[in-house]
Amino acid sequence: MPETPAELRAGFRAGAGGPTSGLAPGFRQANLLIVPADWAYDVLLFVHRNPDPCPVLDVTDTGSRRTPLGVGSDLRTDLPLYRVWRDGLLVEEPTDVTHVWREDSVAFLTGCSFTFDSALTRAGLPWRYPGRNVAMYRTNRECRAASRVHSRLVVSMRPVPAALVETASRITALIPASHGAPVQIGDPGKLGIRDLERPDFGDPPQMLTGDVPIFWACGVTLQAAVVASRIPFAITHAPGHMFITDVPEPQIAP
């Protein structure tokens, strides 16, 4: 019997490991970024100006470990794996961030492509990366900067059989809170991507004959912004180790 989001969060709090892909089917998962209050305006303006890669689900009150997205949750302990960043450099990958939590922390929870992956699967699209991470690439597109925060857009790529390209575009366009419609279809060069076999994050894709590469804005853009902007202190989820929310996924008719 599948565990509920609250049970899974309690499990991570008690020491269970991730990743979270495939857990709590039917519920949204979220990217996490925590910054000190003096960077919160810059980040909030950045995510507001770049809703495709960074669709905000919640911003916490300063100092609060709570979010209405997960009743009874504690953002310091309820993800299976975190990353701690100083001056844009990864310094630690702990299972709990109580020891580095600051009282002026502000947490941003943003939509994750796991949500549209399940909508695409329900619509009959083949799942080309069982047991692997989706391929992600840095692009040549600058996000709209906000004060001190800036980044190039990061995209995820899914190989889609040509006959299903229109379906994949249409379905994801209906889920703006999970990155929305593709940013590019079929031409990696337009995004400055030279070699699909060498993604910047995740695993190399499995392209079959007749597959078209489709690119979507990716939540990893926000981690790229931590690095590019050299934010003095930040906490994020570790890739693939998301915050599991109580919020049901949207039901999109295929």
Added chain:
Amino acid sequence: MPETPAELRAGFRAGAGGPTSGLAPGFRQANLLIVPADWAYDVLLFVHRNPDPCPVLDVTDTGSRRTPLGVGSDLRTDLPLYRVWRDGLLVEEPTDVTHVWREDSVAFLTGCSFTFDSALTRAGLPWRYPGRNVAMYRTNRECRAASRVHSRLVVSMRPVPAALVETASRITALIPASHGAPVQIGDPGKLGIRDLERPDFGDPPQMLTGDVPIFWACGVTLQAAVVASRIPFAITHAPGHMFITDVPEPQIAP
């Protein structure tokens, strides 16, 4: 021949008067709120948490009078009438705010119901307030507060013939950047509104037999927040005297 948004803005800059209702048909108009930088985070979080009354179209860079919503525009001069607020009290209603502009100003431009009024008119809904302002009411619903900014929700009301209620709901639901679907249909008491004939803002409505009152979240909520939160200094548009953008209105099929 109708004037372009840029020509109209230049006219206001040169001293032409408003209001702006009906001007530049086909282009979005926007509510304006300007606050000093030390209140910008609170306001940005408030509008983010309350997208129905406050659908953000743009947030300017600190100190900038420019917005990409209006090429070549100057937010200090390009609206026909402004309001200046100190500690939540209205202190002045000038046609230009150059004399009170602060170098740490941040401007918020949010969606306006003029956009959905034109979509409703195209869909065959009768226009019940020619030459009048729409009726607006304070409600008993608290918006989700953000740090120091809080307000009750303000709604606008349009009387709609019963047979067109579903059409009006459906069309406005498609325009989230102009307040989206109704917050209440047919029962003012549910919102704590006792007397439709006595709106808190705007003119009394013209209800005909068979009309159903439909309530939508209203951009005036943001001015109510200036008052309720006693923001030390703020500039807004004067009611009905909006910023005319270069952004085309969405074309919603009736």
